[in-house]
Every structure is written in C-alpha cells, then in structure tokens.
Amino acid sequence: FLFWASGIVSFQTAFSGFVDTTTWFLFGAILLGTMASKSGLARRLAFIIMSKVGTSYSRLLLGLILSDFVLTFLVPSGVARIVIMAGVAVGLMEVFGLGPGSNVGRGIFIIITYTASIFDKAIIAGATSVTARGLIEKFGGVPVLWSQWALAYLPCDLITIFAAWRLTLWFFPPEITSLPGGTAFLREELRKLGPWTTIEKKSMILMLLAIGLWSTDFLHHISAPMVALGIGLIAVLPIAGVLEIDNVRRLNLLPMFFVAAGISMSEVLAKTAAVDTLTKVIFSWLDPFITNVFSSTMALYWTAFIYHIFSGQEVAMLSLSLPPLMQFAKLHHLDPLSVGMIWTFAIGGKIFIYQAAVVMVGYSYGFFEGGDLFRIGLSLTVFQ
Numbered sequence: 056f057l058f059w060a061s062g063i064v065s066f067q068t069a070f071s072g073f074v075d076t077t078t079w080f081l082f083g084a085i086l087l088g089t090m091a092s093k094s095g096l097a098r099r100l101a102f103i104i105m106s107k108v109g110t111s112y113s114r115l116l117l118g119l120i121l122s123d124f125v126l127t128f129l130v131p132s133g134v135a136r137i138v139i140m141a142g143v144a145v146g147l148m149e150v151f152g153l154g155p156g157s158n159v160g161r162g163i164f165i166i167i168t169y170t171a172s173i174f175d176k177a178i179i180a181g182a183t184s185v186t187a188r189g190l191i192e193k194f195g196g197v198p199v200l201w202s203q204w205a206l207a208y209l210p211c212d213l214i215t216i217f218a219a220w221r222l223t224l225w226f227f228p229p230e231i232t233s234l235p236g237g238t239a240f241l242r243e244e245l246r247k248l249g250p251w252t253t254i255e256k257k258s259m260i261l262m263l264l265a266i267g268l269w270s271t272d273f274l275h276h277i278s279a280p281m282v283a284l285g286i287g288l289i290a291v292l293p294i295a296g297v298l299e300i301d302n303v304r305r306l307n308l309l310p311m312f313f314v315a316a317g318i319s320m321s322e323v324l325a326k327t328a329a330v331d332t333l334t335k336v337i338f339s340w341l342d343p344f345i346t347n348v349f350s351s352t353m354a355l356y357w358t359a360f361i362y363h364i365f366s367g368q369e370v371a372m373l374s375l376s377l378p379p380l381m382q383f384a385k386l387h388h389l390d391p392l393s394v395g396m397i398w399t400f401a402i403g404g405k406i407f408i409y410q411a412a413v414v415m416v417g418y419s420y421g422f423f424e425g426g427d428l429f430r431i432g433l434s435l436t437v438f439q
Contacts, residue, residue, distance in 0.1 A: 056069070058319075058320075058323050063323065063327065064323050064326055064327065068319075068322055068323060068326050069319055069323065070315075070319055071318070071319050071322045072314070072315035072316060072317065072318030072319035072320075072321075072322065073315040073319070075189060075193075075315065075318050076189065076278065076280040076281075077185055077186060077188065077189025077190075077280065077314060077318055078311055078314050078315040078318065079280055079284050080185050080188075080189070080279060080280035080283050080284065081182055081185050081186075081310060081311055081314050082284060082287070082308075082311055083280065083282075083283030083284035083285070083286065083287040083288075084131035084132070084180060084181070084185065084283050084287075085131075085132065085287075085306055085307075085308075085310070085311070086283075086284075086286075086287025086288070086290060086291070086298065086303070086306075087129070087130075087131060087261075087262065087265060087283065087286065087287055087290075088129070088130040088131050088132050088135050089298060089302055089306065090258045090261065090262070090287075090290045090297050090298055091126075091129040091130050091258060091262065092130060092135060092139065093254075093297075093298065093302060094252070094254045094255045094257075094258040094297065095248060095252070095254075095255055096129065096255045096258045096259055096262070097126050097129055097130050097136075097139050098139055098142065098143070098248070099245070099248050099251075099255065100122070100125060100126065100129070101122040101126065101139065101140065101143050102143065102241060102244050102245050102248070103245070104118055104121055104122045104125060105118040105119070105122065105143070105241055106238075106241040106242065106245065108121065110233065110238050110240075110241070111232060111233045112159060112162075112224075112229040112231065112232055112233065113220075113224055113232075115147060115163075116162060116163065116166060116220055116223055116224065117216075117220050119140065119143070119144065119163060119166065119167050120166060120167075120170050120216050120219055120220055121216065122140065122143075123136060123140060123167055123170045123171055123174060124170070124174055124212065124216060126139065126140075127171075127174040127175065127177075127178050127180050127181075128178065128180065128262070128266055129262050131175075131178075131180030131181050131185075132180075132181055132182075132310075133171040133172055133174075133175045133181050133411070133412075133413035134412055134413055134416050136167075136171050137167065137168060137171055137413060137416045137417050138416070140167045140171070141164070141167070141417075141420055144163050144164060144167060145420075146240070146244065147163065147240075148160055148163070148422075150240045151231055152231075153230060153231070155420075155421045155422045156422075157230055158227040158228055158229055158230055159227070159229045159230060159231065160422040160423075161227050161422055161423040161424075161427050162223045162224070162226070162227035162229070163422070164417060164420055164422035164423050165223070165227075165417070165422075165423040165427055165428060165431055166219055166220075166223045166431075167417065168413060168414055168416075168417025168418070168423075169219065169405065169414075169417075169428070169431065169432065169435065170215070170216075170219055171413050171417070172403060172405055172411050172413045172414060173215055173219075173403040173435075174212070175403075175413070176208075176399050176400050176402065176403045177205075177208035177209075177211060177212050177215075177400070177403075178204070178205055178208070179199075179201050179204050179205070179269075179279060182310050182313070182314050182369075182370055183369045183370060183373065183399070183402070184204075184399065185314070186314050186317060186318070186370050186373050186374065187373050187377065187395060187396075187398075187399040188204070188279070189318060190318070190321060190373060190374070190377040190378065190381070190395070191377065191381065191391060191392060191395040191396075193321075194321070194325065194330075194377065194378045194381035194382070194391075195381040195384065195385075195391030195392060195395060196381075196385075196391065197390075197391050197392045199392060200272050200273055200279075201269040201270070201272050201279040201282075202269065202270050202271065202272050202273050203273065204396070205269075205270070207396060208396075208400070211400065211439065214438075214439075215435070215439060218435060218438045218439070219431075219435060222431055222434050222435060222438070223431065226427075226430055226431055226434075227427075253296075254296070254297055257295060257296065257297050258290075258297055261286050261289065261290055261295070261297065262286075264286060265282055265283065265286040268282045268286075269282055291303060313370055313371075314370055317370045317371055317373070317374030318374060320374050320375065321374045321375070321377070321378045324375070324378050324379075325378055330378045330379050330382055331379075331382065333375075333378075333379040334379040334382045334383050334386070337362075337376070337379055338358075338379065338380070338383040341354050341355070341358065341383070342387075345387050345389070351389070352397055355394060355397045355398055355401070356397055356400075356401045357401070358401075359376075359397075359398045359399075359401035359402055360401050360402070360404050360436060362376060363401070363402045363404070363410060364406070364407065364410070368411075369402055369410075369411055372402065373399065373402070376398070377395060377398065380394060380395065380398055381394075381395065400439075403439070404432065404435065404436030404439065405428065405432045405436075406428065406429045406432040406433050406436070407425070407428070407429070408425055408428060414428065
C-alpha cells in the first residue's frame, strides 16, 4: 500500500502479487487441504500408515514421519498437517500414559513439527514452495515443473526421513519402548472412522487426479496452479458434493494475502532496480566460492540458513532474497532453477521457534522446549 500511496510505483505494480498465478495456486492448494481435512481422508490415511508400520516407539516415530510426508501431497499446509497429526499423537500419548516433558512426547511432537516444515519445501504444496516456484519462474526466467521439483528433492526426502527418525531416537530415548495395546488402539481408531464414506472416496479420486496431472506436467504442460485451482473448484461444484460454499467462506485467506504482498514487494524491487543494489550488497561475498558445484552449493546453503535466522518469516525472506539471487545466478551463468531450489531447501533448517509458523504451532502443544528444537534442528541442518 505504501509503495502505491507514496508514488514509488503504480497501483498495478504495487498489487501485482494479487493477480499472480502463485497466489491462486495457493488458494487451490488451500481448497485441496480443506477437502482432505473435512472428508476425514487425511486422518484415515495417517492411521492406516501407522497400523502398517508397527506399534513400538521406534516404528511409531517412523510411521508419523511417513504419514507427514504422504499428507504433504494431500494437505498442502504444514500448519494444517500439524493439527491433524497432533490429534493422532495426543491419542498415542494417552495410550503410552505419558505427557509433556517425557522423551516420548518430546520426540513425537518435535519430529512431526520439524518434518512438516521440511516437506513443505520438497514438494510444491505449501506457501513457501509455491512462492519459491513463482519467483524462480518470474525472475529466473525458467519453467518450474511440479514433477521436476518433486523428483529432484526425492533423494533428500528419503535421506531426511531416515536421518530424522534415527536422530530423534538418539536424542529422545523412550521411557516405554512399546505401545501397550498399540495394535488394538490403532484398530479401534480405524473402527471409529467406519467404512470409507462417499465423500472420502470422492476426495481421494480428486486428489489422485491432481497428483497425476502434477506428476505428468512434462507431458501435457498444464501448469501446476491451473491444476490446483481447477481441482479445488471442481470440489466446490454441487455435482462433486465434496465442499460446500460455507466451507469456502470459512477459509483462512490470510496466507494468500501474505504471499500476494510478498510477490508484490518482489515486483517493486525489480521495477525500481533495487534488486541490483541488493544483489551487490547481499551476494558480493559469495563470489570467491562460486568455483565448482560443491563449494557453490555449500556457500548457498549456509548463506540461506544464516539469512533465515535474521529474517524469520519464510515467505517474506524468499520474496526479498530470491529476486536478487536470480539476478546473481544470471550474472554468474548459473542455472537459476538449481540455485533457487538449493536456497529454498536451506530454509527448511530451523533452530529457533520463531522461524516458521509451523514450528510455533507445534511448540504451542507444550510437549517440547526451545532447547530440544535447537539440538535436533542444528543436527538435521548439518546432516542435510
């Protein structure tokens, strides 16, 4: 608003983020997440995965991490996934007979919180990765395919799942190694859900259609935002019967406004040539390290990690840093997509509570402390 009111740029430039496909990609993703949550599909899938993995503390941890990863495709919001997974976790804690402060509670809640933040970067789903994709396309001048992004990060996902699991077991050894009556508990929870409902089946079909179209975008070239918004709007149609207008009215649109404002700020940086100044100031020290793949990757990764400590909000950080980073990549004849993906992945590393809304929501349940996050966050960041 102030960019427009002070006459720095025109109204069209100051509010350009509100007509950007990235903002409406996020709106479509919010519709998909609402569909998975309202139908009960997300909760059912979480319990199915948990029941297949096992009932010891070790296996339950792995099941929670895997559930978090799978739900990223269906519920493209780390905060929403925390709420869903927390419901499952609290039920498990009651069966364990343990509460806040226990190693089991700290391990379970810190890992579902941390992995929710990481997986939001590895799959174009949450506000962070959706914003990064849009900025890389706009300022890097390169196409960003959903399938390419997911495939490139897949090795990181698999290694992260294993590392997060083992580090949690190491840092938080359980007071009770096996869940008493665990199999019976999981079966009872699935029994309470009853047989698959019509709305769950319809939601599953629509979600699989979206994932199928995203995964094959290199063949049909239908953009990811168009798929997300299209499937989300189909869910609202009376013929589909998945979402009602009241569900749409109750959507939290603040994330959309935040992303749109961030993209608008990036556009202002470009239009006023401020991006060139930022490039010189922020990235001038990187020049000596841009010599080979290894040193370039390490320098970019740790620069982004440190930058994120001082710029806590992820979307705001990307909005301000990705435009000059894309300029830096072009000046040094680097691939903008690779550089942008390394930068985006690096902000998955968290050591302080304030660094992401997802972490703050997970912390609010009271099962882990700031020191717990610092230990496992720093270890996972170094590992990654």
